[in-house]
Amino acid sequence: MGTTTTRRKFIKAGLAAGAATMIGRRPTQGAGSADGGPSDSGGAPCVIASGNGLQSTAKAMRLLRQGADPLEAVIAGVNLVEDDPDDTSVGYGGLPNEEGVVELDASVMHGPTHRAGAVAGLRDIKNPSRVARLVMDRTDHVLLVGQGALKFALAHGFRRESLLTEESRRIWLEWKEKLSDRDKWLPPEEKKKELSAALLRALESYGTINCLALDAERNLAGVTTTSGLAFKIPGRAGDSPIIGAGLYVDNEVGAAGSTGRGEANLTTCASFRVVNAMAGGDAPEEACLKALKFVFEKTRLTPRLLDDEGLPRFGLSFYALNKKGQFGSATMFSGGTYCLHDGRQNRQRESAYLFERRNRRLETP
Numbered sequence: 001m002g003t004t005t006t007r008r009k010f011i012k013a014g015l016a017a018g019a020a021t022m023i024g025r026r027p028t029q030g031a032g033s034a035d036g037g038p039s040d041s042g043g044a045p046c047v048i049a050s051g052n053g054l055q056s057t058a059k060a061m062r063l064l065r066q067g068a069d070p071l072e073a074v075i076a077g078v079n080l081v082e083d084d085p086d087d088t089s090v091g092y093g094g095l096p097n098e099e100g101v102v103e104l105d106a107s108v109m110h111g112p113t114h115r116a117g118a119v120a121g122l123r124d125i126k127n128p129s130r131v132a133r134l135v136m137d138r139t140d141h142v143l144l145v146g147q148g149a150l151k152f153a154l155a156h157g158f159r160r161e162s163l164l165t166e167e168s169r170r171i172w173l174e175w176k177e178k179l180s181d182r183d184k185w186l187p188p189e190e191k192k193k194e195l196s197a198a199l200l201r202a203l204e205s206y207g208t209i210n211c212l213a214l215d216a217e218r219n220l221a222g223v224t225t226t227s228g229l230a231f232k233i234p235g236r237a238g239d240s241p242i243i244g245a246g247l248y249v250d251n252e253v254g255a256a257g258s259t260g261r262g263e264a265n266l267t268t269c270a271s272f273r274v275v276n277a278m279a280g281g282d283a284p285e286e287a288c289l290k291a292l293k294f295v296f297e298k299t300r301l302t303p304r305l306l307d308d309e310g311l312p313r314f315g316l317s318f319y320a321l322n323k324k325g326q327f328g329s330a331t332m333f334s335g336g337t338y339c340l341h342d343g344r345q346n347r348q349r350e351s352a353y354l355f356e357r358r359n360r361r362l363e364t365p
């Protein structure tokens with residue numbers, strides 16, 4: 001590595017090393033889902049979530065069984081992850097923006113009333129999904145951002161608190177110190193070169209939780225909540241608070257949500273696309289794969305987002321549930337998971353995928 005190589009280049013080179021990829025296919029198992037299990041809950045209720053949502057699907061199912069509204073159930077489910085300091089992708093403990101400030105995005109959508117609420121760039125409030133719900137219930141608007149969203153939350157009695165944990169502050173500081181060798185921030189001499197496992201994880205993975213539910217009356221609802229991309233530019237809003245991008249629900253058809261590179265969703269309205277494909281008769285998994293293919297085709301127009309093999313440098317996942325209780329998930333690269341409570345059991349399952357991952361490491365462009 002030449003002396004003029006910046007630390008940012010060093011980070012990227014390190015991440016790209018060892019990448020050897022082949023275009024793969026999903027391991028289709030007859031009419032079942034990617035991991036060979038059933039793709040139909042056999043009716044309602046049913047709850048699906050991103051791979052970090054096992055406790056959320058359990059909680060949401062418990063509430064559905066007690067007769068809770070599906071939106072109340074999924075919000076209570078994701079609140080567990082928002083409150084978890086060890087999950088660095090959502091709520092409290094989420095990784096901050098480039099200035100070390102945690103900014104949260106969330107949206108909710110209620111099938112039976114076709115109403116939605118969302119917040120973006122919300123600081124100092126632990127449960128953005130609950131604020132999003134209040135935007136839906138107690139305003140004539142759908143989306144509140146930044147200071148306005150914070151004032152609205154405070155008006156409703158939310159407590160202001162620091163969302164930065166010691167762990168997320170340390171990861172951010174390491175990123176800042178190693179970002180460039182042309183500024184005045186210096187990492188400790190003995191740790192100058194290598195990146196910690198926690199920072200590597202933050203740089204190559206995405207977070208967020210999406211949770212969708214179908215209740216016994218076959219009503220649908222969904223929520224997506226996140227701290228967004230780690231080290232983003234302050235004020236950046238991702239796909240999670242945008243209805244049609246990070247979340248979409250049509251009570252007559254189904255619900256879909258997403259995690260991963262939000263910018264890819266924002267320019268493709270991908271969750272809306274998934275629900276639309278289900279309206280056209282696609283099974284949920286098929287609809288998710290179709291949306292991923294569309295995202296890939298559009299991504300090919302931007303070479304900086306592609307690696308040497310012409311594949312996306314980023315990850316993206318979709319989760320979908322239809323009115324009949326059929327469900328599915330697909331990710332850009334193999335190895336993705338989702339959580340599913342089908343009324344009988346709650347477990348993590350393998351997602352279908354567009355491309356095979358072979359020692360592949362993703363990077364955040």
Ligand code: ASP
Pocket residue numbers: 089105205206207208226227228229237238239240258259260261262263
């Ligand atoms: N979709 C989120 C965003 O772009 C990030 C993530 O899922 O990790 O803000």
